[in-house]
Amino acid sequence: MKTKRRIVIMITIIMVLSMFQTSTFGSQTQEPDAMRIGVTVEIDSLSPLISYSQIGYEVFMLLYDSLITVDENLEPVANLAKNWALNDDQTEWTFELRDDVQWHDGEPFTSADVVFTYNMLLDSDLGMYSGYLGGIVEVTAPDDHTVIVRTEKPKANMLQNSCPILPEHIWKDVNPDDYMTWPNDEPIGTGGFKFSELKPGEYLKLVANDDYFLGRPGIDELIFVLYANTDTMAQSIKLGEIDAATNFSPSQLDSLQTETDIEAISAVVLGFTELSFNAWDDPSSNANPLLKDIVIRQAIEWSIDKQSILDIVYSGQGSVGTSLIPPEGFYHYEPSADELRDFNIEKANQILEDAGYIDLDGDGIRQDSDGTPLEFTFTLRADNTDEVKAGQMIAGSVAEAGIKLNIETVDDGLLIDKIYSGDFDMFIWGWGTDLDPTTILNVMTTSQIGNMSDSNYSNERYDQLFIEQQTIMDPAERQQVVWEMQQILYEEAPYIILFYDNSLQAVNTAKWTGWKRIPDEGGYFFNLTNYNYLNVQPVSDVTPVESGSNTVLYVVAAVVAVAVVIMFNKKKKAK
Template sequence: MKKVIAGAMAASLCLALGACSTEGGPGSSPEGDAPRVLNQVGWGGTTWNQNFNLFSPTGVSVTPGTAYIYEPLIRVNRIAAGEMMPYLAESWEFNDAGTELTFTLRDDVTWSDGEPFTSADVKFTWDLVLSGETPASYPFTSVETPDEHTVVVTYEEQSFQDLVGFSTRRIVPAHVWENQDVRTWTNPEPVGTGPATVSQFSPQQITFDIRDDWWGGESKGLDQLNMHAITGDATKSQIISGQVDYGTFGWANAQQEFVDLAPETNFYGFYPVGTADGLIFNVEQAPYNDVHVRRALRAAVDLETAAEIVAVGYGVPSEAALDPVVYADQLAPNSEHRYDPEYAQSELQAGGWTVSDGQLVGPDGQSHSLRYDVYQPYDEWVRTGTILADQWQRNLGLEVAVNQMADAPFSEASTTGNFGMLSSSPTGGSTPYQVFNSLGEETYVPLGEQAINNYGRWQNEEYNAIVTELAGIAPGSDDARARELSIRAQEILIDEAPFIATATAGWKAVINGQHWTNFPVPGEDDYAPNPTLPADAALTIMNIEYRE
């Protein structure tokens, strides 16, 4: 067993990472030549259709588990923001203008049917998209293959920051797909470069066999994976009993309800993605167009307490909405969240604001009733909103209504800007450029028009110039300047307070660790146990080890 969480970390994570193996009945261990099996919680409902077509536009949902089958050329380092790592491609290089990107492929990769993986497969896959045969779209304009292991993509303009996109652009086999109509084909028996093949399928369970000829090496113990279509309370009960071993879902009070039942083997962990969830201010609507109000509302909330009460495993991000683990070497100084009710009150006073009968009264004498619109399906967002409202009342005397919204009205309000305060993710992306660009001028649209990012309509000229300069830096070419720009962007976000970053964003994992160990450790390993993430999913199942 390689990874054990002990000592000081045991108080929060409590165990050696693991999951149990079953063969025949729940919780049974393999005997003799019986396969070692991981039972995993699936997703996407209680029944599945057999459709492994990544580009399926038929209206039939793609079956879970494709990340175990189809793989990308590169992967993202999950604990070092912006670092790209080799995968099916062993190297890559942009030209000086950022308009041409050349990949050198590994020469030892085969498809699960034994055929070699070559540049022809990459070109075929990307040409499907470029020709409009699929619902997907890519920003490059052409693909060339000088030889079997070289792929060159061309852009119309500088596109250094598109590199991260290749971490999710998975490749399909030309020799299997070329005679199919990808608009209707369901690909029931998928052939991929990944470590798993489909051996059995039913609407409630998929069985994957683990390849012994995967290019990344042999499994460290896993022979077979069963993915089960279970949801709701059944998921928790089957994890507790050991009928299933591993799932990726949020569990409020998991410490008491699950981990404490068997602290040496049960695990509930949170794997950061680098960014944050939180509250977005509509900066084009009073009173949130005043930075003093925004700063006051941010400083008046104790986010550490909120995280402890909500208890789903997240932490407190920086005030610039960055996770301090993933961005450890790029955080602006003194960027941690500042809980200071006295400062909050002084900010209101500096802006000429007072509080009367629970309402915020502006320097012009106008009163404002405050409302926080929260996405109702996300329980932790609703509970966090209630905690924030309670703290605003206690620390500032403000009465803030927490308005729970269903999916359709919430989507309409967020995209059109019809809100004052809204629960959402302030920023997004896997690289510093992506994160900061999600609030840049490219994402701004006026109120009433459909926004994709930057729902709060915040803008800043210096910040936009920083984003533009970041876009022109090729990944890995000038890390010092990129870090300098990143820190300045954070300083602007902290000063301007267009949002309150309430919780680190990330993936959750629930593991019953009776027979399996060596799952990735949160904040330490460069991949995460998320079965929907290309590369990460494969690395997770191939690196777990059986507890003898």
């Protein structure tokens, strides 16, 4: 009986200890650390040749790598290229590539991929990255880890070239005639994250690249969650359903800033919101031909109270816009007092009257000499409530100058279709810009009509200056040329730059650590670098487990075991 009793007691103790042991060590097998980021705009394409969206730029930066990138100070640093050299006449760049990089499918990365990518973009002139390559005349590879880029003249923005390098072994089988339609629905890159899944209308999921040459990211899974509106998105981050949110409404900033575990910021970023006119002087344009008159476009700008819209609709989160390049950039041009078109309804009415646009029938709408009314369609994105409110304020103030704007609201996809078909009069949109001005300046060149251009603007002098500015290596001299380009745009007004709006972002600091604003007053995301994506870690990975926790478990186990012994003895005495 004694032996039997000892066996029962020992079995009981072992069972109790094993329960706690399972609990302790089983907790070390965790679910993947998934970061969920709320967005309100869906990626328009997984192909870098087709996408023009801000979220597309962000995702491609995670999936792919460029030869050169920027660090947390936004200074050029090595990436796929580990070093580079420039010859004496500044027309030949030699890049030495890393030899430890592989594509997500395991194929080795070589110089052939760089040559293929650059030549593909140079030949097709497609996508938002083609502007980086202007002035390049030849790209060659003397060996697997060396690339030589020759330019016709010195190229000022070579080290600001963020063009993603694409895998030749996949893209070489795509017919160039199909570039505009090939979906690239399973993208293969070299970046810190691999593509996992895209569920249209719901989310885009990436996973960490275990073999990334710069080190595995601390985020196991990165999920961009699509929201129909910012109200729902803001509520989701409060409830912990997502870990970060970008571009939420100014009305939600104060509320999010009161949350203990959330850091909500108004970040100064390189970008703007514009009112774009269809300035296309072509028979295939479906725009109202009156908008080709610079006077009408200028009068509309004179009629807009940008500061009031910024204060009322955007809670002052940003600054009033003027020229194409934001004021944080070295190349920003600020119109003189004589040039500036600040809010002035009287001035708007005066220049329209002087140009012969008169209200002939007393209905409040001006007409041209043929009796055609100054009446235009104003297209706004239905799911962007702030843009709709801004558009309504613009329509109201412009009416005081005798111009009627008929507002139509559409989804993003339909607006993009309208832009590419030339079937629009005017709309509100926005652009993010780079440190180097070339990409955003390229949008306004004649060559980009039907591609990146969303105003169908053309000016021969502007086109000449665009080519020239890329060849000027001295920043101060180049600045003067870029200023002249912006001066032309401001005078002819294919765009009205409404605001340099801040990016409102929020992150969960209780769950994730290592967040860094880039630059100092900038954002966590959409800041031209993948720094946070690669360096942020789950708090659980950097917080050591208390050593006392296991001691407590063993004490509990001992108490249970003693209780079993006592109960067993009581049962024996009762017998």
